[in-house]
Amino acid sequence: MQKTLKVAVLRFPGTNCEFDTQYAFEKLGHSTELVWHETETLPADIDLVVVPGGFSYGDYLRSGSIARFSPVMKAVTSYANNGGKVLGICNGFQILTEAGLLPGALKRNNNLHFISKHQTLSVINNDNVFLNKCEKGEVLNIPIAHADGNYYIDDEGFKALEANEQILLRYSDKNGEPVVVNGSVTSIAGVCNENKNVFGLMPHPERALEAILGSEDGIRMLKGFEA
Amino acid sequence: MTAVVNVFLKEGVLDPQGKASHHALDSLGFNGVADVRIGKQIIIKLDTDDRAKAETDVKEMCETLLANTVIEDYTIEIN
Numbered sequence: 001m002q003k004t005l006k007v008a009v010l011r012f013p014g015t016n017c018e019f020d021t022q023y024a025f026e027k028l029g030h031s032t033e034l035v036w037h038e039t040e041t042l043p044a045d046i047d048l049v050v051v052p053g054g055f056s057y058g059d060y061l062r063s064g065s066i067a068r069f070s071p072v073m074k075a076v077t078s079y080a081n082n083g084g085k086v087l088g089i090c091n092g093f094q095i096l097t098e099a100g101l102l103p104g105a106l107k108r109n110n111n112l113h114f115i116s117k118h119q120t121l122s123v124i125n126n127d128n129v130f131l132n133k134c135e136k137g138e139v140l141n142i143p144i145a146h147a148d149g150n151y152y153i154d155d156e157g158f159k160a161l162e163a164n165e166q167i168l169l170r171y172s173d174k175n176g177e178p179v180v181v182n183g184s185v186t187s188i189a190g191v192c193n194e195n196k197n198v199f200g201l202m203p204h205p206e207r208a209l210e211a212i213l214g215s216e217d218g219i220r221m222l223k224g225f226e227a
Numbered sequence: 228m229t230a231v232v233n234v235f236l237k238e239g240v241l242d243p244q245g246k247a248s249h250h251a252l253d254s255l256g257f258n259g260v261a262d263v264r265i266g267k268q269i270i271i272k273l274d275t276d277d278r279a280k281a282e283t284d285v286k287e288m289c290e291t292l293l294a295n296t297v298i299e300d301y302t303i304e305i306n
Contacts, residue, residue, distance in 0.1 A: 105298045
């Protein structure tokens with residue numbers, strides 16, 4: 001019997017992927033609850049916090065820079081520091097890096113364009129709760145939609161990411177060879193923290209749930225949290 | 228007092244907007260441009276005449292919110 005997860009989905013002014021995220025987890029049989037950014041405590045007994053995509057605070061100053069100071073982010077930080085699982089998608093990834101819960105930072109795409117398309121990704125490390133249902137080296141087809149997805153980390157930080165198997169996904173061609181999409185360091189599309197309980201990625205797995213809409217590869221990613 | 232904060236991407240971090248503007252200047256015939264970097268300027272009016280306090284406060288604002296020191300450097304000018 002599959003475990004039913006209780007998922008908290010955060011909502012900031014300007015978030016716009018919260019309902020897609022709820023739809024995705026509910027389609028997989030889980031229960032979800034929207035959590036407004038002014039809330040100071042997370043719902044009891046949750047299994048996962050998702051920081052969804054969008055344009056919190058209009059991306060003013062830097063994407064995610066203002067949302068990270070919301071009352072709810074204090075609760076998320078202590079939840080994460082106690083081992084709770086957190087997933088940041090797109091703007092959620094930006095918020096988690098700004099909050100210091102994930103290493104690195106996300107800059108403007110190298111071509112300065114908002115890039116919105118289906119993108120193939122290769123799975124780099126799957127020894128974590130998020131990607132455990134995907135194979136290492138497997139190529140997934142997941143939509144991306146961002147202007148600030150250009151992942152930067154300094155050399156020292158990059159070495160640590162590699163050594164600890166914190167690189168989750170890279171933008172790749174359909175054969176799994178890395179490709180330059182937005183200028184990210186070594187084409188990184190997603191990373192996790194050292195303890196492997198906080199995950200961030202620019203692509204949108206919650207938009208890849210039905211073959212008729214282009215891909216259902218997102219299902220296996222989100223189902224990872226059932227393990 | 229007024230604090231003028233300039234925030235730029237660090238040296239060595241590619242500045243795509245600066246690079247695009249550099250190309251544009253080249254194609255407009257402005258020769259001899261070695262590098263272009265684009266940042267942002269934040270002007271803060273402060274309710275204090277105490278310069279030392281202003282400097283301390285603005286530095287803390289930069290470290291906390293105004294700059295992301297993973298990728299950005301900043302300068303502070305107090306007038």
